[in-house]
């Protein structure tokens with residue numbers, strides 16, 4: 570890709586130096602670009618947007634623009650630094666939030682938030698506590714955001730019943746003849762069918778409040794200060810849509826209470842970290858304050874199981890379908906990712922009572 574040429578379409582100052590792959594996202598392709606502006610080096614995050622998933626890209630980018638502008642205003646009001654505490658889009662030369670090179674190449678550029686770190690696993694419990702504060706505050710902030718302005722870019726994103734039906738479809742097709750090697754995983758997912766419609770049913774009946782949520786609250790979607798460890802900014806705003814805060818809580822637990830990488834092959838190392846669960850719960854509830862309802866609290870532990878098995882079935886469905894959704898770096902990576910999720914589910918099931926007792 571000729572980044573020097575592509576980036577000429579954005580309002581960037583200085584001389585192009587380089588643009589290299591960056592980060593660990595599964596969906597978009599992320600790069601870091603370096604510019605020299607009169608001797609001062611400045612970095613930018615460049616993303617090639619997954620336009621097949623986010624279709625049309627216009628809708629995705631309108632959401633990102635609205636949410637980042639809303640956040641920036643809020644940050645300014647409380648005397649913060651919006652270039653650091655929020656994602657900031659660099660507009661194109663004609664004032665748009667993304668650049669379309671051709672039908673297969675859509676790009677956006679953000680200010681690189683320096684002196685921060687995005688962790689793949691929890692390095693120390695304090696980091697996890699701070700990420701709970703970050704996501705909890707983010708949920709609180711979005712409570713004031715008018716949901717009707719947002720496109721539902723990925724409809725039914727955390728509708729686990731729909732995810733299960735999609736999984737069953739992938740299984741019945743078994744296009745790559747892979748089902749026979751994952752019988753144990755398939756049975757595990759099928760045996761838990763009674764879980765899948767619980768939260769969507771509660772949302773539909775109104776028992777569970779519908780809020781504007783982030784929907785992808787992995788630890789690596791929050792930037793922490795690399796010296797103090799304190800939260801700096803929540804990133805990856807592609808999936809902001811109406812949902813339940815239980816989704817945001819559960820997804821953080823799924824990722825953060827796994828002591829290993831998502832694709833760890835040695836399952837004896839993948840043991841659910843109940844100590845970290847307690848810490849995250851404390852931080853999350855602290856940040857939510859009075860805005861959290863009883864029914865939300867009662868479903869936080871269950872949602873941790875639900876979000877984890879949902880992700881497990883998505884990885885397995887993608888494996889069965891030939892690895893077209895989540896970016897993989899080697900064969901069977903999606904199967905290994907699925908296995909870690911199912912191991913965490915079975916660990917959580919054993920201590921669900923203790924998890925609930927903390928509320």
Ligand code: ADP
Nearest residue numbers: 592594595596597614679680681682687789805
């Ligand atoms: P994906 O949707 O593919 O997960 P992300 O938007 O989460 O992509 O970006 C991938 C990674 O790039 C993040 O985990 C983080 O490490 C890094 N990153 C993204 N945006 C910024 C930014 N503005 N400043 C610094 N690092 C960033």
Ligand code: GN1
Nearest residue numbers: 593594595596597785787805808880
């Ligand atoms: C994807 O974009 P990224 O890598 O932060 C996925 C999440 C999954 C996650 C699993 C839009 O997140 O839903 O939980 O991978 N995002 C999308 O690691 O599907």
Ligand code: MG
Nearest residue numbers: 594789790805
């Ligand atoms: Mg991400």
